Amino acid sequence: MTKKLNILMFSCEYDKALAAFILADSARAIDMEVSMFFAFWGLFLLRTPDKLDYKDKTNLEKMFGAVTPKGPDELPLSRMNFSGFGKFMLKKMMKDDDAPTLKGLLEEAHKKGVNFYCCKLSSEVMGIKKDELPYKTKIMTAEDYLNDALNSDIQLFI
Amino acid sequence: MTKKLNILMFSCEYDKALAAFILADSARAIDMEVSMFFAFWGLFLLRTPDKLDYKDKTNLEKMFGAVTPKGPDELPLSRMNFSGFGKFMLKKMMKDDDAPTLKGLLEEAHKKGVNFYCCKLSSEVMGIKKDELPYKTKIMTAEDYLNDALNSDIQLFI
Amino acid sequence: MTKKLNILMFSCEYDKALAAFILADSARAIDMEVSMFFAFWGLFLLRTPDKLDYKDKTNLEKMFGAVTPKGPDELPLSRMNFSGFGKFMLKKMMKDDDAPTLKGLLEEAHKKGVNFYCCKLSSEVMGIKKDELPYKTKIMTAEDYLNDALNSDIQLFI
Numbered sequence: 414m415t416k417k418l419n420i421l422m423f424s425c426e427y428d429k430a431l432a433a434f435i436l437a438d439s440a441r442a443i444d445m446e447v448s449m450f451f452a453f454w455g456l457f458l459l460r461t462p463d464k465l466d467y468k469d470k471t472n473l474e475k476m477f478g479a480v481t482p483k484g485p486d487e488l489p490l491s492r493m494n495f496s497g498f499g500k501f502m503l504k505k506m507m508k509d510d511d512a513p514t515l516k517g518l519l520e521e522a523h524k525k526g527v528n529f530y531c532c533k534l535s536s537e538v539m540g541i542k543k544d545e546l547p548y549k550t551k552i553m554t555a556e557d558y559l560n561d562a563l564n565s566d567i568q569l570f571i
Numbered sequence: 572m573t574k575k576l577n578i579l580m581f582s583c584e585y586d587k588a589l590a591a592f593i594l595a596d597s598a599r600a601i602d603m604e605v606s607m608f609f610a611f612w613g614l615f616l617l618r619t620p621d622k623l624d625y626k627d628k629t630n631l632e633k634m635f636g637a638v639t640p641k642g643p644d645e646l647p648l649s650r651m652n653f654s655g656f657g658k659f660m661l662k663k664m665m666k667d668d669d670a671p672t673l674k675g676l677l678e679e680a681h682k683k684g685v686n687f688y689c690c691k692l693s694s695e696v697m698g699i700k701k702d703e704l705p706y707k708t709k710i711m712t713a714e715d716y717l718n719d720a721l722n723s724d725i726q727l728f729i
Numbered sequence: 730m731t732k733k734l735n736i737l738m739f740s741c742e743y744d745k746a747l748a749a750f751i752l753a754d755s756a757r758a759i760d761m762e763v764s765m766f767f768a769f770w771g772l773f774l775l776r777t778p779d780k781l782d783y784k785d786k787t788n789l790e791k792m793f794g795a796v797t798p799k800g801p802d803e804l805p806l807s808r809m810n811f812s813g814f815g816k817f818m819l820k821k822m823m824k825d826d827d828a829p830t831l832k833g834l835l836e837e838a839h840k841k842g843v844n845f846y847c848c849k850l851s852s853e854v855m856g857i858k859k860d861e862l863p864y865k866t867k868i869m870t871a872e873d874y875l876n877d878a879l880n881s882d883i884q885l886f887i
Contacts, residue, residue, distance in 0.1 A: 416879055421727070423590055424649075428769055432739055435850065439871035453586055454649075491740075491770075507854050534593065538665050555597035562725050563574055567878050569737070569886040570727040579885070581748055582807075611744055612807075692751065696823050713755035720883045721732055728885040 417446040419565035421558065422455035426491035427515060430458055433571045434518035441525040448565065449522070450558045451550075452532035455571075456539060458485055458519070459529065459546045485515040523548050530558070575604040577723035579716065580613035584649035585673060588616050591729045592676035599683040606723065607680070608716045609708075610690035613729075614697060616643055616677070617687065617704045643673045681706050688716070733762040735881035737874065738771035742807035743831060746774050749887045750834035757841040764881065765838070766874045767866075768848035771887075772855060774801055774835065775845065775862045801831040839864050846874070 418440040420433050437447045451459055507514070513521070523529065529550040536542070536552065543552065553561075562568045576598040578591050591607070598605045609617055665672070671679070681687065687708040694700070694710065701710065711719075720726045734756040736749050753763045767775055823830070829837070839845065845866040847859070852868065859868065869877075878884045 418875065423587070423729075429739070432737075432769060435871050436875070440875055443872050443875060445875065453590060510854050512850060512854050534670060538668050538670050555593050556601050559576065559594070559598055559601060559603065559725070567875070567884050568725050568727065569884065570729050571739075571886050579748075581745070581887075611748060692828060696826050696828050713751050714759050717734065717752070717756055717759060717761065717883070726883050726885065728887050 415444065415446050417448070417565040417567075419448045419562045419568045420450070421562075421568070421570045422449050422451045422458065423453050424491070424571055425454035425457040425488055427485070427488040428490050429571050430485065430488060431515055431518065433569075434515065434522050435513075436569070437522045437527045438518055438525065441522070441527060445566075447522070447527040448530060448561050449527055450530045450532060450553060450561070452535045452558075456531060456535055456541055457488070459531070459548055459550065460541065485519055488515070530561070532558070573602065573604050575606070575723040575725075577606045577720045577726045578608070579720075579726070579728045580607050580609045580616065581611050582649070582729055583612035583615040583646055585643070585646040586648050587729050588643065588646060589673050589676065591727075592673065592680050593671075594727070595680045595685045596676055596683065599680070599685060603724075605680070605685040606688060606719050607685055608688045608690060608711060608719070610693045610716075614689060614693055614699050615646070617689070617706055617708065618699065643677055646673070688719070690716070731760065731762050733764070733881040733883075735764045735878045735884045736766070737878075737884070737886045738765050738767045738774065739769050740807070740887055741770035741773040741804055743801070743804040744806050745887050746801065746804060747831050747834065749885075750831065750838050751829075752885070753838045753843045754834055754841065757838070757843060761882075763838070763843040764846060764877050765843055766846045766848060766869060766877070768851045768874075772847060772851055772857055773804070775847070775864055775866065776857065801835055804831070846877070848874070 418436065420437065422430070422433055424430070433449070437449060440447045504514070529548050530553040531541075531543070531546065531550045533552050533554045543550070576594065578595065580588070580591055582588070595605045595607060662672070687706050688711040689699075689701070689704065689708045691710050691712045701708070734752065736753065738746070738749055740746070749765070753765060756763045820830070845864050846869040847857075847862065847866045849868050849870045852858070859866070
């Protein structure tokens with residue numbers, strides 16, 4: 414029977430997102446099913462600058478949207494950020510080693526059939542609309558997440 | 572058979588605690604059993620200002636107790652804190668959306684029968700006494716946690 | 730049948746590492762098998778200052794190696810670090826309570842047969858060589874990790 418990996422993507426740091434998508438892509442490579450449930454800051458991973466929509470948002474939502482990261486290229490590191498220098502080094506070294514980029518990993522995950530789910534409450538609270546998300550995603554409640562996680566063999570909170 | 576969610580609550584950030592209690596309350600709503608094992612900073616989630624007890628503490632424990640958060644309302648965010656501004660925005664948006672508060676979620680979890688366990692080593696090291704914790708909690712060792720986690724269907728480290 | 734704990738050690742904060750090794754050692758104490766997969770910053774936990782090797786490294790790798798933590802004693806806390814003061818307090822309180830040190834826990838884990846695995850991609854990207862790691866470790870890919878995690882009863886991302 415197909416094995417399944419379930420990732421609750423809470424964080425939006427560049428390095429944690431790299432880890433999550435490397436796991437997701439590797440799981441697909443060994444024919445595992447993969448669910449990624451994007452909640453809280455994790456939602457920012459899916460935003461892209463050209464899809465931002467300020468219509469119908471409250472002022473607070475607009476302000477929040479303006480100061481938060483707008484997609485994978487803007488994310489800070491969880492450690493060693495040094496105002497971006499640590500991230501520059503990490504990206505440079507990964508390039509030197511021909512390691513994939515976050516954007517590349519995310520798109521590969523999407524292409525290879527990783528299921529992207531968005532947390533309903535988070536997207537409502539943060540005022541992020543489904544149209545702003547460039548990938549095929551399904552809105553799910555926390556209960557939906559739990560049912561999906563119960564049917565998974567590995568569950569990680571990242 | 573009843574399914575079970577086990578959360579090792581290590582962090583004490585406002586947003587991570589929100590996520591944990593939303594999961595705990597949602598799990599109870601679909602009749603799952605829930606264990607929350609509060610360890611390290613996670614213990615601070617259970618403290619309330621009016622229950623602090625400085626008797627029988629070493630000076631170091633008193634000092635540590637004084638500079639650490641005293642319950643759910645004092646917790647910072649894991650990201651975007653901006654000296655409290657990010658948290659203010661998040662709380663405000665959650666209120667606008669009628670989303671529950673951390674304190675409300677915590678009390679609902681307690682009322683709905685989520686099992687609260689405190690890490691024995693952490694409470695000893697941090698000098699937090701059982702009487703300082705306002706909720707019905709049981710002291711547990713790391714081995715007890717592992718046995719509980721082994722009997723769970725989902726285990727998360729938050 | 731033997732139960733198994735699998736920890737993906739992504740972080741390198743002092744407190745998170747403490748939590749991970751306390752769990753690993755406790756799991757061994759109740760006869761569980763334990764795998765620790767060190768990836769990203771988690772790799773720094775295994776480095777020791779006297780084993781650093783700058784030969785055959787690119788300048789970027791050397792620079793990165795120089796500014797990153799060189800083993801368990803150099804790690805910051807995930808919270809409350811206060812330029813080292815929070816860590817000093819935590820270590821002091823743990824000593825007063827005869828709680829084990831991180832270095833002690835790590836060595837106990839190694840001695841008691843916890844399996845140490847290093848992430849292949851991370852060690853390549855960060856330019857950390859196997860000879861720099863003082864413990865018996867095996868290099869593993871993300872796919873190897875997933876297969877190990879699939880055969881485990883508890884999987885945690887720390």
